[in-house]
Amino acid sequence: MYITIIWLPLLGSLISGFGGRWLGRYGASIFSTTCVISSFILSLLIFYEVGFCGITCQFSLLPWINAEVLLVRWGFLFDSVTAVMLVVITSISSLVHLYSISYMETDPHCPRFMAYLEVFTFFMLVLVTADNILQMFLGWEGVGLASYLLINFWFTRLAANQSAIKALVVNRVGDFGLGLAIFTIFYTFSSVEYLTIFSVTPFFQDYYFSFLQFKINSITVIGLLLFIGALGKSAQLGLHTWLPDAMEGPTPVSALIHAATMVTAGVFLIVRFSPLMEYSIFVLQILVIFGALTAFFAAMVGVFQNDLKRVIAYSTCSQLGYMVFACGLSCYNVSMFHLTNHAFFKALLFLSAGSVIHAVSDEQDMRRMGSLKKFLPLTYSVMLIGSLALAGFPFLAGFYSKDFIIEIAQALTNSNLNIAFSGLACWLGSLAVFFTAFYSFRLLYLTFINNCNMNRVNVNTTYESNLLILIPLIFLALGSVFVGYFCKDFFIGFGTDFWKVSIFNLPVHSNQIEAEYLQTKIKWLPFFLSVLGIILASFLNISSYRWYKKVKTVSFFAFLINKKWYWDSLYNKFLIRPVLNFGYSVSFKNLDRGFIEIVGPYGLIKIIPSWAGTLKHIQTGQITHYLFFTILGLCFFLIILFFPLTNYAIISLPFVLYIVLLFFI
Incomplete structure (x- = not known):
């Protein structure tokens, strides 16, 4: 059962990809969907056995690398x-596969698309089930490859090519950090297996690396390198630029990869290495700072986006910030709880956006929509549920996890505990709540409620999607409503032993109890900010909002935020262009076409004929000349053979060269 859940998506991808021509569009889609649904059913059994029965399963299959100290096996670890x-990945993947059967039915390359989806699912399962960091890195790189293939699925579009390359290159920065982390872990612990590393981590608290007369704590270095890996994959501030551009891929790709599963791989990495992160206060502070800034920045930028999918993409980036700074506050279980809730309502939002785009002839600009609730009532209903869950409306999924993260930050700010930057996380997270509610309802107003801005042709062809698209939306809507309520006590309740040893907290970092003693009015702060954002969005969309265009300060900030704080422009100006100029002006023109070509092929073409022209003068046809050169060469050989490189040899070598040159002259 444990291995079957991993190889079923691989089997489905191979048969759907290589046998798609014979299976046909629907045959390949149905077979691949069946494989993923079977994996989902098995994941439920594993969740029952591991979570409810308290059994942790770890086993090794075959040796992979055996090089003296480095011994790596194909091993798998199934803990909480x-x-x-597993449940999150396989459930979302199953619904996305079912959704794609109808969404991609007009595409001639549908079997290839389904194969790519299953390749991604397979590598994601390898990533989360590995029992060593090297095998995890294999899955990590595999999902990056699958992401490139899926974003670039419509490879004839220039925007898709550029977005796929950008995602691949930006993620290489994070992958480089994770690769260095793997080398550092092996250098420190002489092992890459999780259980070995975590069991001996406390003994390496005072272990330091010496670099340029500086001593750096080894656990801090490893934690920072792991965070760089998570920085790229989970699109944190600085390496976030690839995520909004990745929306050029098909909408099911956005739902599966860039909302629910792949972008959470960085959060999973941090949670998995919680036994190591806990011993570095500096790394935890970095997590808090970057997570809080990402949550605030992405929520603010999402307010001024007009592309339907990009708004939801920046929302994903913001919610990932909440998960990361929850890990920085040592609340890894709360981060996993928010990851689970976020997977359902964010996949719901993306698939609902796909239903809208599918209905309005592939239009994605919200300003060219409006009044769609009359044509798409079910899509509007489920998207309203997803937006309310995202905004943290009471008793929906986001309310139980996101609000609890902010409560923990508030409690640590008001308490006497010396938790650095918890106040920063509290205020930036609270402001992000306001912006999240604002752009969520701005999206609803522009898309479904405001006056229609579509042309007559699109209005006449707008209709509700079929059941294969609506059924996944209904299931995700139910998950967005009930998952948070049913899993709250199980995941983050007091006295729960669900996580067991899979998540480690030092006693001094157990911060959740503080949130229960907050005043009620402070606990209601996120709700009031959400309501304020909803009211402001409603006011600006119902009434005339020409008045604020005259305010120069508002216009300036709107322009600045609409340009995404010029992150892409700064990267292009200070990083991309200097590298390209160096590559063209120095590397290509001077080295490739200059030095290498002169010394290499073009130089040999000129040098060899000139040498031949010089040597042919030696062929005089007189035997005395030939005897002279033979004796001269023999003398030169004997000098090198019998005389070491002393002063006499150094003096004799120029003498011999002088005779040779004199002869030629």
Whole structure:
């Protein structure tokens, strides 16, 4: 059962990809969907066995690398964190596969698309089930490859090519950090297996690396390198630029990869290495700072986006910030709880957006929509549920996890505990709540409620999607309503032993109890900010909002935020262009076409004929000349053979060269 859940998507991808011509569009789609649904059913059994029965399963299959100290096996670890990730991955993937059967039915390359989806699912399962960091890195790189293939699925579009390359290159920065982390872990612990590393981590608290007369704590270095890996994959501030551009791929890709599963791989990495992160206060502070800034920045930028999918993409980036700074506050279980809830309502939002785009002839600009609730009532209903869950409306999924993260930050800010930057996380997270509610309802107003801005042709062809698209939306809507309520006590309740040893907290970092003693009015702060954002969005969309265009300060900030704080422009100006100029002006023109070509092929073409022209003068036809050169060469050989490189030899060598040159002259 444990291995079957992994190889079923691989089997489905191979048969759907290579046998799609014979299976046909629907045959390949049905077979691949069946494989993923079977994996989902098995993941539920594993979740019951691991989560409810308290059994942790770890086993090794075959040796992979055996090089003296480095011994790596194909091993798998099924603990509570893995069981939760398996349910999330396979459930969302099953619904996306079912959704794609209808959404991609007009595409001639549908079997290839389904094969790519299953390749991604397979590598994601390898990532979360590995029992060593090297095997996890294999899955990590595999999902990056699958992401490139899926974003670039419509490879004839220039925007898709550029977005796929950008995602691949930006993620290489994070992958480089994770690769260095793997080398550092092996250098420190002489092992890459999780259980070995975590069991001996406390003994390496005072272990330091010496670099340029500086001593750096080894656990801090490893934690920072792991965070760089998570920075790229989970699109945190600085390496976030690839995520909004990745929306050029098909909408099911956005739902599966860039909302629910792949972008959460960085959060999973941090949670998995919680036994190591806990011993570095500096790394935890970095997590808090970057997570809080990402949550605030992405929520603010999402307010001024007009592309339907990009708004939801920046929302994903913001919610990932909440998960990361929850890990920085040592609340890894709360981060996993929010990861689980977020997977359902964010996949719901993306698939609902796909239903809208499918209905309005592939239009994605919200300003060219409006009044769609009359044509798409069910899509409007489920998207309203997803937006309310995202905004943290009471008793929906986001309310139980996101609000609890903010409560923990508030409690640590008001308490006497010396938790650095918890106040920053509290205020930036609270402001992000306001912006999240604002752009969520701005999206609803522009898309479904405001006056229609579509042309007559699109209005006459707008209709509700079929059941294969609506059924996944209904299931995700139910998950967005009930998952948070049913899993709250199980995941983050007091006295729960669900996580067991898969998540580690030092006693001094157990911060959740503080949130229960907050005043009620402070606990209601996120709700009031959400309501304020909803009211402001409603006011600006119902009434005339020409008045604020005259305010120069508002216009300036709107322009600045609409340009995404010029992150892409700064990267292009200070990083991309200097590298390209160096590559063209120095590397290409001077080295490739200059030095290498002169020394290499073009130089040999000129040098060899000139040498031949010089040597042919030696062929005089007189035997005395030939005897002279033979004796001269023999003398030169004997000098090198019998005389070491002393002063006499150094003096004799120029003498011999002088005779040779004199002869030629």
